[in-house]
Amino acid sequence: MKAKNVLGSFWRGVKPQKWMLFLLILLTVFTSVLSAMVPIFYQKFFDVVSPADAFLAQNRANVANNLLFIIFQILGLNVLLWIGWRLATLANNAYQTRSIALLKQQAYDYLMQHSYSFFTNNFAGSLVQKINRFARAFERLSDRFVWDLLPLFVRTVTIIVVIYLINKWIALIVLVWALIFIFFNTVLSRWKLKYDIKVAETDSKTTAYLADTIANQNTIQLFSGFLFESLGYKKVTNDQAKITKFTWDLDAVIEAGQSFLSFAMQFLLFYFAIKYWQQGMITVGIFVLFQTYLITLIDQLWGFNRIVRDFYQGYADAKEMVEITLLDHEIKDTPTAKRLSVKNGEIEFKDLNFSFNETRKILEGINLKIKPGEKVAFVGPSGAGKTTLVRLLLRLYSPTAGKILIDGEDIATVTQESLRDNISMVPQDPILFHRALSENIAYGKRGATKEEIEEAARFAHCDEFIKDLPFGMDTFVGERGIKLSGGERQRVAIARAILKNAPILVLDEATSSLDSNSEMLIQDALNHLMKNRTTIVIAHRLSTIQKMDRIVVIDEGKVLEQGSHKELLAKKNSLYRKLWQLQAGGFLADQDEDEIEEKQPQAEKEQDDEDGPGPTEGQMANF
Secondary structure, X not given: OOHHHHHHHHHHHHHHHHHHHHHHHHHHHHHHHHHHHHHHHHHHHHHHHHHHXXXXXXXXXXXXHHHHHHHHHHHHHHHHHHHHHHHHHHHHHHHHHHHHHHHHHHHHHHHHOOOHHHHHOOOHHXXXXXXXXXXXXXXXXXXXHXXXXXXXXXXXXXXXXXXXXXXXXXHHHHHHHHHHHHHHXXXXXXXXHHHHHHHHHHHHHHHHHHHHHHHOHHHHHHOOOHHHHHHHHHHHHHHHHHHHHHHHHHHHHHHHHHHHHHHHHHHHHHHHHHHXXXXXXXXXXXXXHHHHHHXXXXXXXXXXXXXXXXXXXXXXXHHHHHHHHHOOOOOOOOOOOEOOOOOOOOEEEEEEEEEEEOOEXXXXXXXXXXXXXXXXXXXXXXXXXXXXXXXXXXOOOOOXXXXXXXXXXXXXXXXXXXXXXXXXXXXXXXXXXXXXXXXXXXXXXXXOOHHHHHHHHHHOOXXXXXXXXXXXXXXXXXXXXXXXXXXHHHHHHHHHHHHHOOOEEEEEOOOOOOOHHHHHHHHHHHHHHHOOOEEEEEOOOHHXXXXXXXXXXXXXXXXXXXXXXXXXXXXXXXXHHHHHHOEEOOEEOOOOHHHHHHHHHHHHHHHHHOOOOOOOHHHOOOO
């Protein structure tokens, strides 16, 4: 990735404040020129003082007046400098804070529009770090440009021009020295860039490892993984320490070279100045001027290494986020995309295929039509493709081939926002925001009234646990909803879906985290929620889907069979029948094909006696 990509990303954040930036640059140039002019008046001061002591003792009063005039001129310049720098600071504060906020917003907006698969392939903590580093990189680069690089360039040019007017040969020496100094720093800093990038990469790895293990702290405890994870963290931190030490050692080498160039220049400047003073070509005041300029140049150029280093470090820090902003969104609306308006809720999967890559096919040749208002359950072994089918419906993935139609419209031709506005999803493991409970419920209908939120909560039986919360509806639920139990989080997700009131409903084992009593309580809410809605239920617990209009059995990415509960049980070789026989308390038991074959004869005998053993009535939770 080229530097122009990073600068282009920064410019998009700066552009709305460009006039403030130009004002800041003008103020910086003005004050930098003034600061380089101040030593000229000190030169005049010492040129007046020097002969006064030796030859003009009788005219000290006149000399004093001249000196007072000079220091008042210096005072005036310093007042202008003070005003200029204060105005520059205010301009910088205005332009930089707004630019940082806008850059963060732009990075966030682009990041959040990436696909589901993008986020499954990246650590959340690492992405957070990249956005923050991106903003810090801009702040660092802006500061280095405005407060260091620009003043350095302006002062160096001004100083060389002033010295040239005094003695062109000394000016030439200063110019050559400055160019060597800058070249030395630039070459070494550019060579060091690749190691600075590695430092940024190892920092991201360390942060990602830290975030991953902290998020899984409970798993680490349960599986006695502390020592294993501690050693893993030690490895990534040691790798970071090694590459960081190497870059710091390079910085020390660069500083050593700078020190050598500085005292070499001091020697050369005064060597030639003495020669010219001996010939009467320069005065004592000019010695003072040269010394002042030399100190200024050394101070400014000494920091050039830091400027170059910060520029490249800023580039390295910003690079990771800019790469994300340059990465095309995997799923995006077409230029002619229109809003989806669902009137009936008919869904059709047409010749649908999906693969994560060429070797891993998930769905193949899916042809399925769901009628308006029909309640359809997807069942099958784990990894059969049930959840992937729903994610394709929500356009979290794009089909490899084929299409999905809603009321005859290809969902690839409508806006993603309008598509998801028309679908309510109750996931198996709901993730909540660390916000008030009322805000989490209202996420299904932002702007809902208090009464609407409370009604949805009652329908989902959330009120049973809300009354025990310290602040009721205003209680913050913790990161990812950790302060609530799994069943309580599912009730919140159901309340959210009730409030959203979308024409298409997807339930991904929506009662899996509820106890039997709680599950029985919210069946009425789910029955109410499913009325007059096209409903898709992903089921692992077959007891929950007996009253579905249709059950679709999916295995190895294909629709294997479909029909009602009774129709599928009536088929002797039905996979659904096998799965039903293998139920244990309403849950699917993981068993291999040999076990299925062994149990099948007994299952068939039981089927002849009755409609199928299934769970007891107390275990059922019928829709």
